[in-house]
Structure formats: C-alpha cells, structure tokens
Amino acid sequence: MREGTRLGVAKAARSPPCTLPFLGRRFFKEASFSIFVFVLSFLKRCLFTCAVTAFISVAAFAGVDSSIGCPDGTVISSIQYEGLEHTKNRVVERELLNKAGEPFSAEKFDLEKRRLQDLDLFTDVSVDCNGGNLKYTFVEIFRWIPAPASKTTERDGLMLGVALANLNILGEDIRAEVQYRTSTKHFLDNNEYAFYASSPYLFALPLGWNFEFSHTDSYDDIRDYHDDSWLLDLDLDYKFMPHMSILATVVGRRLERAAFLPEFGAGFAFDYRDSKIDTRKGIYYEYMLTHVGGTDAYIVACEGGCESMGSENYWELLNDARAYYTVSRFVTGATALVRYRPGDVKFYDYYSHGGVNSYRGRYGDSKRLGVHEALLNLEERFILLDRQPASIAGVNFFYGLQLVAGLDGSLIWNSGRPGWDNYEAAVYGGIHLVVPAVDRLRFEVGYSPDRGEPKFFFGMIEKVSTSRWRGR
CATH class of the missing domain: 2.40.160.50 (membrane protein fhac: a member of the omp85/tpsb transporter family)
Incomplete structure (x- = not known):
C-alpha cells in the first residue's frame, strides 16, 4: 500500500565529466558516502552550536512534555475523552496503550501521542488525571x-x-x-x-x-x-x-x-x-x-x-x-x-x-x-x-x-x-x-x-x- 499522507497527490546520454580539478567523477561517486558522513558530523556540530545560542529557551524545556499531566504509576480506574466533536471514540481507542486497571505510563503516552498524531486528525493531544480518572483532551484539525x-x-x-x-x-x-x-x-x-x-x-x-x-x-x-x-x-x-x-x-x-x-x-x-x-x-x-x-x-x-x-x-x-x-x-x-x-x-x-x-x-x-x-x-x-x-x-x-x-x-x-x-x-x-x-x-x-x-x-x-x- 502506498505510503504517504493519504491525501491524494496522484501516481540515455551521459552527463559531462566532473568539473572538480582534483577529483575525478568516479572518485566522487565512490567517496560520496564517506564525504557526506563527514559533512553530517560537521553540520551536527554547527547546528548544535546555533541551537544552543539562538534557541536556548526552547532547548531548556526540550525534555519537558507539558501535555502529560499525570504522574507515572497512577492506577487508572477509568478513561474519558474530551474534544471529540467529529471523531468516534473507537478511532482513538484502537491507538491507546494505557488501559483501565493498569498503572499509567508516561512512556506509553509518548507512543500513543505519536500514533494519534499520525492519524492527521488532531493538532494537539494531552492527558490529565484526577485520582484514577484518566482524561484525554483532543483538539481536532479542520475537516x-x-x-x-x-x-x-x-x-x-x-x-x-x-x-x-x-x-x-x-x-x-x-x-x-x-x-x-x-x-x-x-x-x-x-x-x-x-x-x-x-x-x-x-x-x-x-x-x-x-x-x-x-x-x-x-x-x-x-x-x-x-x-x-x-x-x-x-x-x-x-x-x-x-x-x-x-x-x-x-x-x-x-x-x-x-x-x-x-x-x-x-x-x-x-x-x-x-x-x-x-x-x-x-x-x-x-x-x-x-x-x-x-x-x-x-x-x-x-x-x-x-x-x-x-x-x-x-x-x-x-x-x-x-x-x-x-x-x-x-x-x-x-x-x-x-x-x-x-x-x-x-x-x-x-x-x-x-x-x-x-x-x-x-x-x-x-x-x-x-x-x-x-x-x-x-x-x-x-x-x-x-x-x-x-x-x-x-x-x-x-x-x-x-x-x-x-x-x-x-x-x-x-x-x-x-x-x-x-x-x-x-x-x-x-x-x-x-x-x-x-x-x-x-x-x-x-x-x-x-x-x-x-x-x-x-x-x-x-x-x-x-x-x-x-x-x-
């Protein structure tokens, strides 16, 4: 089955030699992967430096997921959904990993959130709990x-x-x-x-x-x-x-x-x-x-x-x-x-x-x-x-x-x-x-x-x- 967004977007003469004076065309082809590994390593260092200096406020909170409002280990007594105005519950339920009667896992929610975002139906997904009552809140995308x-x-x-x-x-x-x-x-x-x-x-x-x-x-x-x-x-x-x-x-x-x-x-x-x-x-x-x-x-x-x-x-x-x-x-x-x-x-x-x-x-x-x-x-x-x-x-x-x-x-x-x-x-x-x-x-x-x-x-x-x- 074709991979993609599921939104439809419908189904020799040789080239001139390499212009680099010190590299033949064949050498570039054989060395291209090795060269690019070096380039990637260089880019990582440059981009990381830029990220720290220009986006330090964002990086400071990179490990904090504000969408999780429930501590790990909380036993789930019930699950509720909020914000599902145009989406049936079963569409969401088949993607969930946290279950009633089991302790809540933030790691599972991270996976759930990726799976729910993969549906391309929601702009945001968050979770909160009041005691053992687990509540998922959804913001639906335009239909x-x-x-x-x-x-x-x-x-x-x-x-x-x-x-x-x-x-x-x-x-x-x-x-x-x-x-x-x-x-x-x-x-x-x-x-x-x-x-x-x-x-x-x-x-x-x-x-x-x-x-x-x-x-x-x-x-x-x-x-x-x-x-x-x-x-x-x-x-x-x-x-x-x-x-x-x-x-x-x-x-x-x-x-x-x-x-x-x-x-x-x-x-x-x-x-x-x-x-x-x-x-x-x-x-x-x-x-x-x-x-x-x-x-x-x-x-x-x-x-x-x-x-x-x-x-x-x-x-x-x-x-x-x-x-x-x-x-x-x-x-x-x-x-x-x-x-x-x-x-x-x-x-x-x-x-x-x-x-x-x-x-x-x-x-x-x-x-x-x-x-x-x-x-x-x-x-x-x-x-x-x-x-x-x-x-x-x-x-x-x-x-x-x-x-x-x-x-x-x-x-x-x-x-x-x-x-x-x-x-x-x-x-x-x-x-x-x-x-x-x-x-x-x-x-x-x-x-x-x-x-x-x-x-x-x-x-x-x-x-x-x-x-x-x-x-x-």
Whole structure:
C-alpha cells in the first residue's frame, strides 16, 4: 500500500565529466558516502552550536512534555475523552496503550501521542488525571478543505488547481478528495482530474485501503508522448500482527494508443516506526511482486489513424527499506528504493531520475530514463521548531520547521548489471515546513559534480513517499 499522507497527490546520454580539478567523477561517486558522513558530523556540530545560542529557551524545556499531566504509576480506574466533536471514540481507542486497571505510563503516552498524531486528525493531544480518572483532551484539525490544489512532478513541474477534501468522513478516519490540476508549464494543456479515498481501517478490521480514480490528459516531455489515460487503483494493507502486514494491489489503466494495462500485486511489510508521518525512530521494510500488462486489447483513438505504442508484459520486484534514529533534535534517516522489472517494458513506463521526487542533482529530462532503478538517500534533519498547535478564526491546524541536509544516490539502467556509468550522486540542503494534510512543504537546493551547478526544488509530502508514485 502506498505510503504517504493519504491525501491524494496522484501516481540515455551521459552527463559531462566532473568539473572538480582534483577529483575525478568516479572518485566522487565512490567517496560520496564517506564525504557526506563527514559533512553530517560537521553540520551536527554547527547546528548544535546555533541551537544552543539562538534557541536556548526552547532547548531548556526540550525534555519537558507539558501535555502529560499525570504522574507515572497512577492506577487508572477509568478513561474519558474530551474534544471529540467529529471523531468516534473507537478511532482513538484502537491507538491507546494505557488501559483501565493498569498503572499509567508516561512512556506509553509518548507512543500513543505519536500514533494519534499520525492519524492527521488532531493538532494537539494531552492527558490529565484526577485520582484514577484518566482524561484525554483532543483538539481536532479542520475537516473540510476547500482550497487550491497543487503538487510537483518531474514531468509537469508545478501543478495548480482546486480541490475539496474531507479528512474525517462520518468520524471514522475516512478521508476523500476531488481535485483538478493543470501544469504551470503548459497551462490548461496538461490537466489532471482525480478522486481519492482512504482509511487505515475497514469497519472494525485492521484493513487499510486506498482508492484512486484519475484521468490524465497531458503531453509527457520527458518520454515524448501524449498521456491520455484513465487509472483505477485499489491498494490494501492487512495488519495481521502489530508490526506486520500483508499487501495487495489491483490496478486498471487505460492508455490511448496502447493496450489496456492491468496490474496485480502482492507483498508484505515490517513496520517498526514510531509514526508513518514525520518518522523519528524505527525501521520499515516492504517487498512487493507485481505483474503488469499481458493483454493485447489495443486502444487506438486519433484522427486519421496512428501507430500503436504497444503492449507491456513484465514483473516488478520492489524493495523499500527505511531506517530512522533520533538523538536530541537530530533525526538521521537512511532509505533505499529498488525496483527491478524483467520482461517487456515500453518507453511510456520508463523511470526518470531528476527532480524533487527522485534525484535532486538534476532536473528531469529524457537523458536519464531506464527500465530498472535504485534510489538511495541519507538525510539529517534538525528539528528547529517541533510540531506546534495553532488556530486562526476557529480553524485548527499545526506547523513545524526542520532544517535538512542529505545525499541522494541515483542508479538507473535498462538491462544486465548496472555499472558506475549508471550511477550519479548529489548533496542537497533546505528547509521543510511541517503542515497538516500534505505532511510537509520542501524547499531544497541540490548539487551534483556531474551537473556542475546548483538546482532549486519545491516539493510536497515526504520524498520517500512521492518517489513511489512520482510518474503521475
């Protein structure tokens, strides 16, 4: 099942040599990880010094959680909820670890709070107790979002439009959104229409589901074809154990001048993260095996006849690994996404590396396309301002601020074993604004010796999520 915020944001020639006089291109690639470890260590010391001097008042209270108003060891006689105006009690209860009849644990509440914030339904969660009566107080986030809709893709760049979303239908943590977007590069020519719905539960079952129905009508400058397609997608995530899930996906895609392209996939995931959104600690691993295509029902619709783009028939083997660890305000993350696709893959489904959602050392173009891919990332975040609740004119929301620096590795190839000629590396830095619904707004600058100049990027949602479905 696709990772992310559950708010829908839709699915080679070689470069010039390194310009550094004393480093060859191959040496940079081989040394990039070692260099960046040194850079991270240096940044930690610099940022820590700045944090102590410029934010000493915040650092002084970094270990105090004012949302806990109950001493450890207090025996819980009853549990009450306050502030659940639009959310049913059972949505909250399935995330709680403190139970009636047991002693209260502040450590458990810390985990509860992360899990409840992960629902993206509350701006703040606090707890207090009067004797043995434990009371959870919630501040609900705004439910309806009639607002501008936007996203960034490597193909269309910045897309803008309108959307209407409900984040908590029937109080069951079901969210749905309808939207229209057009590219700012080809205004009103490259368009997308979409409907999304998702929930981590199906009634009382721990069966997460994500449904997408979308229509795309735009010209793909990178792969050089007109994408006139319809997509119907259902992803399922059945959590049969606290940290283990069985995954399934069923997709139907109708692409003009090509065959009808069905997809069927199954897999599993191990999830030991403290939270899916803004993860601070834990590991995640996913394996998916998906079959795409295999039909000969060509769909050709153009004036005067046209040449078919052909049918596909291939398997996709996906490995997605992530690890996070936090020390004080520093969050270190390492991720690897590998997708290997044996079989007949057509040009319109080639992976592209270059852009805010894949590789931040270059902009997306037709020079870096391939059948198989590996995206590697090492990132350091400094929590400049942790998540803060706020309210304007009765609209509840939250915000946070993070400084980031990292290393991107890009490996893309068509057949056989990949070599160093298929690999590029880049360093990047920037600032992230943590907000509701889309997780974060990312303002980043990347640099690669293969390109020799900085690249500027704006993105939304965690890159580790957008890299999974960046093609649309």
